[in-house]
Amino acid sequence: MPLIDVSIAAGRSPEQLRALIDGLHKVAEQTVDAAPENITVIVREVPHELWSRTNTTIAERNASAAKEQ
Template sequence: MPFIDVTIGLGRSPEQIRSLIHELTEAAHRAIEAPKENIRVVVREVPETHWAAGDVTIAERRAAP
């Protein structure tokens, strides 16, 4: 049973999240021929203040001039 765990920044609409789940499910189904009902997808949304690269949060990067 494939388990796809995705972490993205907070702020997507429910429709965008649903589309992502659909596309990931379809991709796994095509790539490894897994039955769709056996594919699990978890989408974790993280606030921009809790996600950093190089000691700078996404929120700080967006706020920078």
């Protein structure tokens, strides 16, 4: 019974998120022989202000890039 929990920065289209879920289901079926009815996928969209790498949020990087243009 795979539980696949994915965090992703907010901003993807519903179609992209649906494709992600579909792809994760297929990979779980193919790689660990999971039955489709036993696979759970949770996608957590994180606001840009709450996602940080190297002590800089995505929102801060985006704002900085916009100023440079």
